[in-house]
Amino acid sequence: MQRQWWQASVGYQIWPKSFNDSNGDGMGDIPGILEKLDYLQQLGVDLLWLSPIYPSPLADEGYDISDYCGVDPRFGTMADLERLISETKRRGMRLLLDLVVNHCSDEHPWFQKALADPEGPYGQYFYFRRGKNGAPPCNWRGYFGAGVWSPVPGRADLYYLHLFHEKQPDLNWSNPALRREIYQMVNWWLDKGIAGFRVDAIVNIGKPDSFRDYPADRPDGLADCCNMLAEPSAKAHLAEYLTELRDNTFRPHGAFTVGEVFDTDPAELAAFIGPDGYFSSMFDFAATCCGKSPKGWWAARRPSPTDYRDCCFSSQKAAQGVGFLSNVIENHDEPRGASHYLPLGFEEQPRAQKALAAVTLLLRGLPFLYQGQELGMTNKPFASIHEVDDVNTKGEYAACLAAGLRADDALEVIAHYSRDNARTPVQWSAQANAGFTAGTPWMPVNLRYRSVNAEAQQADPASVLNFYKKLISLRKDPAYKETLVWGDFEPLYTEREGLAAFWRRADKKLLVLSNLSDEAMLLPLPGPVRAVVLNSRQLPPELEQQALILAPWQALVLEME
Structure with a gap:
């Protein structure tokens, strides 16, 4: 596999509206991002993905775009964005924008x-x-x-x-005139100096030749629109459009792209992220999809830590020798990862959050953090459906009621899965409004900010934030970079519940062990230990002759002979 500039990077998603407010209007903005660039640089991330900052009515929080070549005044000006491009480059970082071209706004x-x-x-x-x-x-x-x-x-x-909100009409990619307009816009942004794009909902541009009914799968008499993605004509059109998009925009610029692609057949993986793939990388959503139900959130099952491990390992094996995945715990469309993947009662514990982080950051592929993840931010409580902002959550609440759930039970369901969980303001300090704004925040802050915030964690060597810094630093360390970036992945001890164990092998042999449970584990060691490279606990690991006691929620990286 040919090596690319982006493969050793660590990504970070910024959802601008809730990141940092510079002017006291209660909404995050581009100048607010500029204020936090040093923080991001110190964290060690170097690919910054901005969720949409284009003009929008915000029916779907910016994913309904009314002007592809503008900046929404809520977030600042084009000059602010150009300064952000310049300042990220000055720090050795690169900026990605969100490319949303399955649909636009009905006000476009x-x-x-x-x-x-x-x-x-x-x-x-x-x-x-x-x-x-x-x-x-x-x-x-x-x-x-x-x-x-x-x-x-x-x-x-x-x-x-409109596959999404009624204010998001789908664009007809079968029209060459539309495609030319899109390519012109993409090249305009790349010429402006951005490094590439996160590509939104892109598999949906491949529509079938005919729009036929499918068997109803809910009491509403409707069928999931995802059925159309499996139509042979839809697949053929998708391949045609993505090849043309790549060849007319991304490839000539040497741009980095990461696709939002769900449920990909492993046999099709090379078409998306192989040496001649449509994208540089694509997000691994296997764990995100685990437990989901076509009936809706009310019928979903929360994945366990073992489920998370198994999903990640399956994706790793499928991608090895094919291309680079982008590994995620959470994003703007999902609940907070600590609340979703860790057992009840442990989601707020730093030791458990560190154990989960070690798995994601040390897998093969490109790690992408979401704002606040590095602090251990968790889901927020909802007292009423009237506190919900997200259009998707409102639709799922209605589906819960239609399925016969009582209002209280429906609220409990949507409170766990709501996209609003990831959209609460970032917790910068213990000051009013979590230090996010001097005004009234557009969405109430999570009240855990008084104990969970960046300012406090920066001063605490044992904090979740500082553990993320150690993980990122390890990945970039010249002594281990070859192994952790380009080395092979091989799972180990998969028969053990609650244990994520795997080899990373290249010029060195690194054994990654993460106990995703509250029980100590006695593990045989597959050889002599040369060095303890990383330990999530302050106490040294309990090494016995040819065996190791892994403490509850302990993450270790061992260099082996």
Whole structure:
């Protein structure tokens, strides 16, 4: 595999609205990000992904874009963004933007022109279809729980397609004129100096040739729109579009790209991230998908730490020799990883959070942290559905009620899975509003900020934050970089519940051990220990002759003979 500049990087996702507010209006902004660049540099991350900062009505918190080449005034100005590009480069860091081109906002000029003349040129930028016997064209359910078709205002029996919110009409990639506009926009940003993109919801651009009904899978009589992704014509179109996008934009610029790609057939992995893949990397969402149900959140099962390990290991084996995955615990669309993957009662314990972190940061691939993850931020309590901001959570709450759950039980379900959990302001200090803003935060802060915050953890050598720094520093250490970045992965002791153990091998042999349980484990050692490279506990590990006692929630990295 050819080595690339980005493979030794560590990524960090910034959700700007909740990162840091510089002007006291209660909302994070680009100048606020600039204020925290030194913090990020000290953490050791060097690829910064910004969730959307484009003009938007915020129906889906910025993933409904009304101007692809602008900066939303809420977040600052184009000059602010250009300064951010410059300042990240000065620190040896690189900036990624979010590329959201499956859909745009219904307030985008393209869609406004399409509504004015659905049969005209801009009507071909979207999917307009006639209904069937007074009903929508097909029975697909969108990602937010409602039907994917909405009527065109003033046009009887004419509908437009939106796989997400009704204010996010899907773009018609079968139209070459649309694709040319998108490529021009992508190249415009790359010419401006960004390093690449995180590519949003991209598998959905491959639509089938016909929009047919699928068997209903919920009481609403609708079927999951994901069914269409398996259609042969949809797969063929996706391959065509992604190849063209890569060749006309990413490849000529040497850009880094990471795709938001779910449920990929291992046989198709090389097409996405192989030497001639569509993207540089793609997120590993195996653990994210674990336990999910097509019926909705109410029927989902929370994964255990062993489930998390098994999902990661399966993905590692599938990608080895193919390409680089991007490894994640959480992001802006998921609950906080500590709350989701750690057992109840342990999600707030730093030792457990460190054990989970060691697994993700030391796997083969590109680690991506999400803002606040390095502090051990957890889910926030919800007292009422009226406290919820996220459109997806509201749709899942309605699905809970439709399934017969009482309101209290429905609230308990959505409180765990809600995207709002990841969108509370970053906890910078124990001062008012977690030091996020001098004003009133757009979303209430998690009250744990008084004890869990960056300021306190920076001063504590044993903190979660400082353990993340150690993990990142180890990955970049010249003595271990060859092994931890490019070395092989091999799982070990997979028969043991609650244990993540694996080899990283190249010029050195590193044994990574992480006890994801509250029970001590006696483990045979597969050879002599040359050195203890990393230990999440302050006490030295209990090494016996050819055996090791791994304490509860202890993470170790051993260099072996």
